[in-house]
Each structure stands twice: as structure tokens, then as C-alpha cells.
Amino acid sequence: MKSLELLFHKNRVSLGPYVGVGLILILLPLFLSPYLLYLAAKILIFAIFAMGLNLILGYTGLVSMGHAAFFGTAVYVGAFLTVHSGIENFWLVALLGVLAAVLMAALFGLFIVHLSGAYFLLITLGLSQLLFSIAWKWRALTGGDDGLPGIPRPDLGLPLPMGDDTYFYYFVFLIFVGCFFLLYRLTDSPFGHALVGIRENESRMKILGYNPWRYKYVSFIIGGGFGGVAGVLYAYLIGIAYPGDIGLMASVMVLFMVILGSPGTLACPLIGATLLTTMEYVVSIFTPERWPLILGAVFVLIAMYFRGGIGIYLIRYWRKLDLGHGSPKS
């Protein structure tokens, strides 16, 4: 146990909350119907997606409205490889999908990382729409607005039936834990602290000898990589690549998840993804037609009355959980 705590950095964080939330996630399949389990897997995947944006927005302070570009790239690469090329090996598809997302982020980053504020936001939006227009119009490759169906459940090369929802859920859960741990170590490293420094005062960091551009660029690429991991898993989860996965709505949703969960905290992505997905599910039971209306009203409420997001309230309320570890954006 001692060595495990050392792994979690200098005894500063108690393991309790992590173990608690982890146990809940592990035990979930015992209680949930197949559809709800599918939703739970979706929540974990969106949480990974939101982790990437949380790094870019919450820790580095760049408001991106095009994060779905990397998610969607991976979804489509996953679909091309499995449907068009017939590659069955999950690890190869995952590697290429994440690589494509990372390369896309590295390419986009060159154009935009030196920008800030509203320009950064608008241009990330514009670039992601560029990819959306390809997915939407290049029918021969992407299937256009019909999407690209027929992605099978992954073949891990292990004797585990991934077609079984429970197994697939646990697989997603393991990757989620891995991503969470990666982000945890990353944000607690000198690199992560430098990102927060740049968010708070870029010129001071420059004077201290840091090169803000390089830090922001690397953060943007890593964030894109998280989006890529989520995208590959999502392609396998729903079995179809659809232009919506790369479009404005997906970017807005993940942005809202991050804001809902309080950007710059470790718990943010999971809280945001859980709240939003659950909300959508509950509303869709009662009045699916009015979901955008209710969603919009929640947006307005959050912007007006819960500026820092719901996450910090939850964290303050349940202080003992100690999920407040991180650097919340004030």
C-alpha cells in the first residue's frame, strides 16, 4: 500500500476517493441493464475525451471549440481501417487512430497555438469544421451523412469476448483508469505546473525562461491524443462513424462537459461527462423533442450562476473525497 501511495505522489493525496469511485465503476455492471451499461461505457469514453480538453482548457487556459476534430479523426480512421481495410487487430487500429489524432493536433497546433482568447476559439472551430466538411461531403470515402457503419467490436488478440457488453465496459474502464493516471502524473509534473503558470501569467513564465509556445503546443498535442483514444473506443462502442462526431455539436458538448465539471480539476472530465450524459438520458425519457431547449437553459444557468462549474461545488461539499487536487481555474 505504501508503494502505491508513493506512486500517487508524495502521500499528499489520500487514496480513498479514487478507490471509492473506482469500486463504484467496477461494480456498476452488476446493477445496470445492457443499455445503461452502454451509457456507462459512453460516459467513460467521453470522460477520456474531456480529459484532453481539460488539459488544453483547464490547465493551459486555451478555450478550444474544435476538440471534436481529434476525436472525430480517430473515429473515422478507426472506421476506415476496420470497414474499408478489414483490419481486425484492435491494437493496430488503436495505434493508427491515436497517431492520426496526434498528427492532426500537431498540424493544427502549428496554425493556432500562438493565438489566444476569442481568436483561438474561432479558429479551432473553423479548422474542425474543415474536417467536418470533408466527412460530410466526401461520400466515397466517408459515406457522407449516412455515416460509415459496420465497425465490429474489437479483437484484442486475447481470449475475451469483446462482443459481450460487460467485457467491453471493463476494457473501456481499464483504459479510462490508465488515461486518468497519465493525466494525474502529467498535471502533477513540472510540465503540468508550467502549463498552469502559463495559464495564469504567460509573460512571467516567459521571463522565467520558459518557452510558452512550446509548452502550449505539447499540451495541445497531448490533448488531441486523449481525444484520439476516446475516438477509437467510441468507434468500437457505437459501430458507426458519423459526421456529427467531428462537428460543432460534439465540440460544444465536450466543452460543456469540461465547464460543467470545473476546468482544471482532475475530477472534472468524469463529473462533466456523467452529469451531461445522465441529463440527456433522463430528458430523452420524458421529452426528447425539448432536449436542446433544456440543454440551452442549463448552459445559461451555468454561465450565470455556477461560473466555475458544478465540479468545484461537489468537491467542496464532499471535501473528504479530496478530489479537489489539481488547479481549478478561478
Add this chain to the structure above:
Amino acid sequence: MDFWVTIIVMGLSFSVLLFMLSSGLSLIFGLMNVLNLTHGGYYLIGSFVGISIYKWTGNFLLAILAGGAVAGIIGVGMERGFLRYLPGQLLDQVILTMGFLFIFTNLAKWIWGPIPQMATPPSLVAGSLRIGAYSVYLYHLVVIFAGLIIAIVLWFFQEKTRYGAIIRAGIDNREMIMAIGINFNQVCAWVFFLGTVIAGITGVIGLPLLGAYLESGSEILLYAIIVVIIGGLGSMQGALAGSFLIGIIHSFSKAFFPALAFFMMYLIVIIILLVRPSGLFGKRS
């Protein structure tokens, strides 16, 4: 030859719509530092209110007035009630204005139903016109002409009147104009009103060209955003140049390679960004 003239005239009339929308977006950002993503929503409100009034009374001018007024009143309500409490907070503004865009779109679906509606131009400016060997739709010409007038009026308002001077001064240094006793809050409310009225009017004027449909709010917003990226946030000249460019490119690429119409525009955006990162007329940061 006819073909080319048609493409150019159609492109220019689309440019006019884009200019009317993006100039408001740009001005509001320049003065108030507010990124108003609901701007497409006011276009949507204008177009649906306009088409209802137009079908009910048959009077297009009345439709323009009603569309502009409703959009403006809702707009100023949003500014007074919500946006003014979020000065300079980009993240909250984005969430708030995006939320309102969702709300307006869904309300429009509730009130007017999901089916797109088309309108014909008013009979006075319907039909086509022959100029020499070319024949063009009269309504397109009227829109272009109206756009020219609006551009001139806006220019005159901003450069030659006292109110325009206040707005320009506010863009440069808001503390200074507050210090000389001008109520900046009121200026903001008026500019927001003006911007949203114009967005609403754009929705009505665009009816015979594009019709009224639910996705129009976010669609036209994306176009306006491209224009603003190209021209530079906060610059009227930028909005004018960007709209001209995008309108023409849009029209040409739609005619020659329709599948790539969007792609072409974003390609232009990237090229311009490489040359001038803050847009053609944007302030260098």
C-alpha cells in the same frame, strides 16, 4: 457569359447577407469584448417572424420591420439581462450565447415546426431583369443595392456622427469615454440592439434567397465566423472585405465543385491565417 454574371450576382447578394451579420458580430466584439454566438439565432428569429408576417399580410416591408424589431427586442433583453454580467469572460459568454442559440432554435421548431419554408420575392422586385445581353434576378440586384446603401449608412454613422465617434472611442479605450461622462452601459445596449436588429433584418431579406429553416441559425453563424476570422474581429472594413471574398468564393465553388464548397472556404481561411494571423484588418496582438 450569362452563367458567370449569374454566379457573381448570386455571390454578391450572399456577400450582402454575410456583411450585415458579420459587421454586427464584429462591432459587438470590438466594443463590448463579447463573442456573441447567438448572432445566428437572431437571423433565425428574423427569418421566421418575417415569413409569418409576410405570409399573413403580404407586405414585405412590414415583415422586415417586424423581423428586425422582434430580434432587436430579444437581443437587448439578452444583453441587459445576461451578457452584461459577463464582461470579458470568454468561456462564460460562449456557453451563454451557445445556450441561447440552442434555446432559440428549439423554440422556433416548437412554434413554426420542423419543415423549411420558402418565400417568393415581393411582386415589385420579382422576376428577372435584362441588362444588355445578360439576364439576372431582380431581387438579387435589389439585395446588392440595399447592401451598398447599408454599408454606406453604417460607414457614415461610424465615421461622421457623434454616436459613431463614441463607439469608435469605446473600441479604443472604454475607460476614457467613461471618464468623460458617457454612459458606456447604455452605449453597449444600443450597439447590441442595433446589431441584433440588423441580424433580424438580414433574416427577412434572406428569405427569398435561402428561405426559413431551423439549421439556418448555426449555418449562417459559421459563415459569419469565417468572415470575421478573415477580416479580423472588431473591424468593419474587415467584415466588408471578408464578406465579399466569402460570398464570391462560396458562389463559384458551389457552381463548379459543389462538394468542396465548404472545404474551399476553410482553405482560404488557413491561407489567410498563415499570411496574417489576426485577419486582414485585425489589430495585431
